Amino acid sequence: MSGVSDAPFRKIAHDNGAGLVISEMVASEELVRARPDMLRRAVGADQLKPFAIQLAGREPRWMGEGARVAADLGADIIDINMGCPARQVTGGWSGSALMREPDLALSLIEATVAASPVPVTLKMRLGWDDTSLNAAAIAQRAEQAGIQMITVHGRTRCQFYKGRANWRAIREVVNAVSVPVVANGDAESAGDVGTMLQESNAAAVMIGRAAYGRPWLPGVLAQKLEAGTGCEEPGIEREAELFSLHHQSILSLYGHEHGNRIARKHIGWTISRLAGRGFVTIESANNHRRMLLSANDNAVVSKGLKALFAEACSMGNAA
Numbered sequence: 001m002s003g004v005s006d007a008p009f010r011k012i013a014h015d016n017g018a019g020l021v022i023s024e025m026v027a028s029e030e031l032v033r034a035r036p037d038m039l040r041r042a043v044g045a046d047q048l049k050p051f052a053i054q055l056a057g058r059e060p061r062w063m064g065e066g067a068r069v070a071a072d073l074g075a076d077i078i079d080i081n082m083g084c085p086a087r088q089v090t091g092g093w094s095g096s097a098l099m100r101e102p103d104l105a106l107s108l109i110e111a112t113v114a115a116s117p118v119p120v121t122l123k124m125r126l127g128w129d130d131t132s133l134n135a136a137a138i139a140q141r142a143e144q145a146g147i148q149m150i151t152v153h154g155r156t157r158c159q160f161y162k163g164r165a166n167w168r169a170i171r172e173v174v175n176a177v178s179v180p181v182v183a184n185g186d187a188e189s190a191g192d193v194g195t196m197l198q199e200s201n202a203a204a205v206m207i208g209r210a211a212y213g214r215p216w217l218p219g220v221l222a223q224k225l226e227a228g229t230g231c232e233e234p235g236i237e238r239e240a241e242l243f244s245l246h247h248q249s250i251l252s253l254y255g256h257e258h259g260n261r262i263a264r265k266h267i268g269w270t271i272s273r274l275a276g277r278g279f280v281t282i283e284s285a286n287n288h289r290r291m292l293l294s295a296n297d298n299a300v301v302s303k304g305l306k307a308l309f310a311e312a313c314s315m316g317n318a319a
């Protein structure tokens, strides 16, 4: 997820049992041109195995060159983005707009597969809108072109994130291809994952927004479904340690000023989750939020985070 699952987030997800972590979408041409923000999206391959770098683009040449660069950076898998609904992406005929242009999509896939020394996978939606549900047809052509795994978000592009993901509709893609299909959209709990697997008959699930404020969630869900894999939900003391680690790695990746701003959304999600589980009162959560989301001095933020978790731990121990 662009702006969320950066290298610090992925490291925690990976170390806590996620089966596969994928980079934020990386613009292929800008990666080849070594634009610093795109290189930063691709870092961490040396520490994460397996690790996929996701490429977006609309020109076969850049997708092919981007795949080579991504593999040189250590990607074990190249994933092609054909699901992003954002207007600035679809306006440039990439992301989910490619589902309206299957021939162009295929030429991008072919160029990427031909250039990539590692397996290439594809992420898509059900189609552009309800009148053009062409995921299964594209998936078949993609498989023939060498795509080795397909992730389907059970919404159309025109739904953006509205309504509920249609897990049953993903089954049509599963039935159309023999490569593994990963179901995606709205899974939050082990119960959801079970239902999603049953309705879609997919080989695996992808977790996105449910991991906001808890990058360990994919590993925890894996553990619940298949004991012996992944990890248990961390206790509050362990969560404090993980968040401190997360915060420090954000600061070292982005630098102190930019990192301070990047950390805020993760801090906000963490406070909301602590309040939601009764580890801090609503009033106290509001005070912490006011302070932590406006402080520019990272020493003050670190101290505030310690105070937040000390309060949560004492509430947790008292309960």
Ligand SMILES: Cc1cc2nc3c(=O)[nH]c(=O)nc-3n(C[C@H](O)[C@H](O)[C@H](O)COP(=O)(O)O)c2cc1C
Binding pocket: 001, 002, 003, 004, 023, 024, 025, 054, 081, 083, 084, 123, 153, 184, 185, 186, 187, 206, 207, 208, 209, 210
């Ligand atoms: C903030 C945000 C950023 C996203 N960025 C990407 C991206 O870079 N690449 C991608 O394939 N999907 C991206 N997605 C889509 C998610 O991967 C996923 O398909 C979607 O959120 C539905 O799954 P979920 O309900 O588990 O979140 C993004 C979603 C959100 C909310």
